[in-house]
Amino acid sequence: MDTALGLMAYIGALGLTALASVLLAGFVAVRARGLPGAWTLVTFLCGVALWSLAMAAPAMLGARAAPFTLTVIALSPLPAAAFVHLVFAFALCGALRPVAWASYGVACVATIAGIVLGVGKIAPWHGFAGAFVPSLTGWGVLGVAAALSMTGHIRLFQTWRRQSGLHRDQAGAVFVSSGIGLLALTGFAFPALGIEAYPLPVLALPLYSVALVYAVLRHRFMAADVWARRGLVWLLLLAGAGGAAALIATLPLALAGRPEGFVATWAALAGAMALGLLVMAPLKRLTDRMVFPGAKLDVEPWRDALAQVPDEQALGELANAMLRQHLGLAADGPGLAISGESVTLNGWDDAPAALRHTAVRIAGLAEEAARRLASARRMVEAEREARLAELGALAATIAHDLRNPLGIVQMAATAAPPEIRVEIGEQVGRMNALVTDILDYARAWTITPRPIELASYLSGFGVPVEVPEGMMLHADPAALRRALTNLVDNAKAMGGAMGNGCTIIADGHSIDICDNGPGIAPEIAGSLFKPFVSRRAGGTGLGLAIVRRIMEAHGGNATVAQREGWTTCFRLTFGPDLRARP
Secondary structure (H helix, E strand, O other): OOHHHHHHHHHHHHHHHHHHHHHHHHHHHHHOOOOOOHHHHHHHHHHHHHHHHHHHHHHHHHHHHHHHHHHHHHOOHHHHHHHHHHHHHHOOOOOHHHHHHHHHHHHHHHHHHHHHHOOEEEEEEOOEEEEEEEOHHHHHHHHHHHHHHHHHHHHHHHHHHHOOHHHHHHHHHHHHHHHHHHHHHHHHHHHHHOOOOOOHHHHHHHHHHHHHHHHHHHHHHHOOOHHHHHHHHHHHHHHHHHHHHHHHHHHHHHHHOOOOOHHHHHHHHHHHHHHHHHHHHHHHHHHHHHHOOOOOOOHHHHHHHHOOOOOHHHHHHHHHHHHHHHHOOOOOOOEEEEEOOEEEEEOOOOOOHHHHHHHHHHHHHHHHHHHHHHHHHHHHHHHHHHHHHHHHHHHHHHHHHHHHHHHHHHHHHHHOOHHHHHHHHHHHHHHHHHHHHHHHHHOOOOOOOEEEEHHHHHHHHOOOEEOOOOOEEEEOHHHHHHHHHHHHHHHHHHHOHHHOOEEEEEOOOEEEEEEOOOOOOHHHHHHOOOOOOOOOOOOOOOHHHHHHHHHHHOOOEEEEEOOOOOOEEEEEEOOOOOOOEO
16 A cells, blocks of 8 residues: 555544544533443543554654653553443443452553553654554553453453343444454554554544444433434444545555656545545435435325324324334334424434424424314314304293293193192193203303312212312302202212212312213213213203313313222313312
8 A cells, every 4th residue: 555645544544533532432421421331431432532642643753752652552551441340330240349440450550560661662664654662561561451351352242142132232232343443453563563564454443432332322322312323323334434435535546556746646636535525425325314214205295194184182193103104213202292283392302403304394294284173173163152152042032932831831730630730840840941951051151260168069969979178179169060960960860869879079180970870871872972862761961961061161071981889970070270179
């Protein structure tokens, strides 16, 4: 290989390793500092960066780099001890503390010996201005560092053999990444061993730091942080793509030798750089597509699909499923939440800009669909209110036209025999009750909430009550009494006379009215709260519909609930501002 080009590649690889190690150390310190062994990993990465600079300095400065380089080499057992500490912490070993102390102790002794006795010299080698050549003491210091590194690798291998699942996979990944580092370090032994060959293994060193951090953090931290995981994958793949591009770019010079003359050299270098850029561009695009899928979005199919959903829950489920499938995210990964007409992105704060932009666009489509749903719901509600207003006006007319004749009929019946008078009274009462129910269902319920002490309030309905003492509820007493009366009357009729088969149960969120009657017939279960549907003979079929209207006016709802020990329970829930408080 051309000497100038080889020197440039050597210094570039070591400089890139130092830069990557410092950046990754900062990344771990900021994002994973709470994990066991995180600060040890930071220390080790800083040691790798310092070692890389120390080995690059002689190639650039020659003997002038000796004080810095020889000192760092004397300190090299300390990062090796940090590696042992890191491995035993990762392996969750119970002997972590004594092993760590022993490793640091041996490393300190070797470091002191190297500093006091000297570790070697800087001498020209193979066209380089300088390279490290160890002394006997230097060999000993490097031997201690190598022994510590081998200890860590042996422990990794044991972990890989004994563990299973993710922990086994991670141990294997750390072992492989460290193997990359050991392979790269063999290149630094060429000058010491007198090998007159270019130290090609050193060029693999930039991959080491990225591979090690990814292997250590992949299953403990990155599984919970999808963006950090993808960022590291991107760095790793991009480093590989860059290495491949650099290799291809150097082929012309490596094969043809260094051209003579300035113009020829410039033309060869320009051609090599152009070839490298041509290779780098598609590799980078491939890397981006592998790590950050879904950059392109055809909105029309999305808009059409989201427009078909019937409610907010289905809209949220569909939007999240399509979003995660489009971007290749896990089912429990970042998503969006829909509340009314607003859409909120959850878990996207640290997402790359391109992916976040895609998520924002999809959230916009979901928000558009949510607004359509809300608009349709308002139209349905307005139409319903208009029909109820018409029904209310009709009911008021019917009440006026019926009640006067009913009063006349009842007064005329006073002269009839007793048994006929009783029958007429019962039928007139039923007709009056039906008119009252129609008026109550059709009226626009407006409430005036005020504090109600539940225990005393509920005791007035003549059935057993289960409610915490002193619990308060904000509600309209008259409207709530109307709803509870309807439900209690139903429960008494279905559960037994005198309330023996029914009860009222209240907590901080709802009021349940339960009975032990025959239950709800399956054929009316789905339409129980609709007008003119009744679960008992002789009922008007408006009682439950009125209850729901009253509860909607309170910002809540009336539903069927399940409680152990009871066949049927109706539950009244209130809006958040009206719920019971102790």
